[in-house]
Amino acid sequence: MNLSVDRERLTQELEALSQISAEPAPAVTRVVFTEADLRAREFVKQLCREAGLILREDAAGNTFARWVGKDDSLPPAGTGSHIDAIPNAGRYDGTVGVLGGLEAIRALMRTGLRPRRSIELLIFTSEEPTRFGIGCLGSRLLAGLLEASSDENLKDRDGKSLGEVRTAAGYVGPLSAVRLPTGYYSAFIELHIEQGPLLEQRQVRVGVVTAIAAPASLKISVEGEGGHAGAVLLRDRRDAFLAAAEIALAVESFARSSGAEDTVGTVGVCEVFPGAVNSIPSRVRIEVDIRDIDQARRDSVLDKVLAAGKEIGSRRRVAVRTELVNADPPAQCDPAVVATLAAACETQGLSFDRMISRAYHDSLFIARIAPVAMVFIPCRGGISHRPDEYASPQAIADGTMVLAEALACLAE
Numbered sequence: 001m002n003l004s005v006d007r008e009r010l011t012q013e014l015e016a017l018s019q020i021s022a023e024p025a026p027a028v029t030r031v032v033f034t035e036a037d038l039r040a041r042e043f044v045k046q047l048c049r050e051a052g053l054i055l056r057e058d059a060a061g062n063t064f065a066r067w068v069g070k071d072d073s074l075p076p077a078g079t080g081s082h083i084d085a086i087p088n089a090g091r092y093d094g095t096v097g098v099l100g101g102l103e104a105i106r107a108l109m110r111t112g113l114r115p116r117r118s119i120e121l122l123i124f125t126s127e128e129p130t131r132f133g134i135g136c137l138g139s140r141l142l143a144g145l146l147e148a149s150s151d152e153n154l155k156d157r158d159g160k161s162l163g164e165v166r167t168a169a170g171y172v173g174p175l176s177a178v179r180l181p182t183g184y185y186s187a188f189i190e191l192h193i194e195q196g197p198l199l200e201q202r203q204v205r206v207g208v209v210t211a212i213a214a215p216a217s218l219k220i221s222v223e224g225e226g227g228h229a230g231a232v233l234l235r236d237r238r239d240a241f242l243a244a245a246e247i248a249l250a251v252e253s254f255a256r257s258s259g260a261e262d263t264v265g266t267v268g269v270c271e272v273f274p275g276a277v278n279s280i281p282s283r284v285r286i287e288v289d290i291r292d293i294d295q296a297r298r299d300s301v302l303d304k305v306l307a308a309g310k311e312i313g314s315r316r317r318v319a320v321r322t323e324l325v326n327a328d329p330p331a332q333c334d335p336a337v338v339a340t341l342a343a344a345c346e347t348q349g350l351s352f353d354r355m356i357s358r359a360y361h362d363s364l365f366i367a368r369i370a371p372v373a374m375v376f377i378p379c380r381g382g383i384s385h386r387p388d389e390y391a392s393p394q395a396i397a398d399g400t401m402v403l404a405e406a407l408a409c410l411a412e
């Protein structure tokens, strides 16, 4: 098969997409259902239309772009990722899998191939947890892992519910209709930047992902007593921030002492009220992210953090309330799809390593309803979720070629 990737076009499209952002370049901010996200969706849908793909969108905003094969009654081979981005992010997280997936389809079209199975590009809605506090919102709904009540229960910072926001963005209909049946895809492959340093350190061109780590997240609110920063003596204080700070340090300490370097813990959100330098914090809200490839180890850290919250709360005489947002199992990638990707790397003459994904991805949830695997490409210094995130045109082309080769195989 005379396969080739139009590297210039793909680079230009990634560049154009990166300019659709709520923040000026080089940062990318594209939070789900905001104006930037909706413009980005239109940009990608237009490219899919130009490629002759059949488009449809579900009630959650997941977008499907299908290349109809000879027998469209068969479960299609799927690929895709996300285009939403956390604040002050980079331009490659997610977008490489969407625009690379589109270019993989176009490259196969250019060979004159007519696949037996349709090949479908899926752009997941809200992979990032930014707006509604839970990651992979679209893929969780597709896998039937979120109740329809999420429409009312999930709210953004302004108190707007998922239902209000999605319908205002034009995504109407019941969330219950979003779920895909098991077997909807014959196989699903996601192309993504590694978001870690291993491929670059090992000078390996491609990563074939065999498992995806198990994420968990907590929302913790601490209620103490405010007061004047000068007048209230330390012995009389019930400082909400110091209690939250102890909890944050406990997250780090329990993750560090889990017995494995695969355990990580992060406190990425911290809101202090009233937020005045001369006022003792009366209320603090933190969000905690704990992950591991081993679910039992992750859960043990989770339990210790919850227990520490109780102990710190009573010792400091503050109220600590914890909400478990999610505690998902890890996903094992499908050995046959992994083997197809490994064979595609060999066909392309690209060095590759089998590896674990420490970041979570929509494939973590699609794995519940279809055989999945992922293709990783190196990103400079392993940097991600930062404006200086970078993947070279060569690396992006490598990943796209492997993806195209594997899709051609899976679609037969």
Ligand code: HGY
Pocket: 127, 128, 129, 135, 358, 359, 360, 361
């Ligand atoms: O947080 C993650 O692992 C993903 O980048 N949303």
Ligand code: MN
Pocket: 093, 128, 385
């Ligand atoms: Mn991300």
Ligand code: MN
Pocket: 082, 093, 094, 127, 192, 361
């Ligand atoms: Mn991502």
